[in-house]
Every structure is written in structure tokens, then in C-alpha cells.
Amino acid sequence: MSAINPARLALRRQASAALRKTWRDREQANTFRWSLTLYPTEAYAQDAEMSLSEFEEFVFDACFLNDPDPIARWQEISAQQQRLVDWLKGHRAAHIKGKGTDLTLSIKDRVFIIAMANATFPAANSSPFDEKLGVTVHLALGASYPETGGLNSSALHWDMVCDLRQTGEVWVDDVLFLKNGTLLIEA
Secondary structure (H helix, E strand, C coil): CCCHHHHHHHHHHCHHHHHHHHHHHHHHHCCCCCECCCCHHHHHHHHHHCCCCHHHHHHHHHCCCCCCCCHEEEEEEEEHHHHHHHHHHCCCEEEEEECEEEEEECCCCCCCCCCCCCCCCCCCCCCCCCCCCCCCCEEEEEECCHHHCCCCCCCCEEEEEEEECEEEEEEEEEEEEECEEEEECCC
């Protein structure tokens, strides 16, 4: 998509805004179920600088499909994420520090949700390769998710990822939450 003019992408999002709103409204009302997944292709493999068979195994491993009990593994991750969400409740601020990043934002009264593979697989709206691995922070501008209490309605939803694997910290209030990709709190 990097070769596509961003103005054309924005125009497409604007044109499909009403459809996305209907989709989200029905999804929130539990009257519409859907599923989306990543299917390994030559193009994805090429982007990852892997052969197709290497990329297939990478995807299967990242999704825990090679584990003896993938469902149990995802349930374990869900429980861990829920403990982190519960820990974040009631805190006031998050400070994200990394290479080229120094951002403090209010999280007071924010609703956090776990990023599990309920509709998209792997979890949430992005691949397991760049987000939500416990070593990155995912922020978005534009359209918010109603289930998080977000009120922003926009044709734009722009995901941003801050990679904290090598150098980076996340402070929640005065507690060091994550450092260099390692979670430091007991949740």
C-alpha cells in the first residue's frame, strides 16, 4: 500500500465511512459476526524477506498454531492481558519513552480492552508481527473504538506503533511498567 497515494486511501476511507459505521454498530449490538485472518502468500513472504514456507511457519508459530494446545495458549494470553487491563484501571498517566519517542498522556478514566482473536486472527486489527507483542505500544488517531468509551468519529483510523524491544520504557504513574521489551509489573 506504500505505492498508493495517501489522498486516494483517505478518499476510500471517507467513501466507506457509512458502511464501517453500520458494521461497528451491528458488531456492538451482537447482531453481526465476522472473522478475518492473515493467509501467508508469496507477497507477504517477500515483504518479510522470507521464503513462503519460512513465512508460513513464522505465522503458525506467531499464532501458536504449532503449540500442542493452541486454544489453551490463547486462553492463557487472554487471562494475562485481562490482569494487565485490571492493573491499569484507576491510573492517571502513561509516559512512553523510546528511540525518537517521549510521550506522556492521560489514561485517567480510560477503558482498556484486551486484544484477543475474537474477530480477527491473529488478535485485533494488526498482525502479531508489529504490534501487541508486549514489546510495542500501539496508539491510534482518528476513529475510536466505542467499546473503549471512545467518542471520536472519523473517516481516519491511523495506527502508530512504537517499538520498545531494544530501548524503551513505559511508566504508568510512578511505576516502571515495561523496560526494553520486558514487562516489569506483577499482574
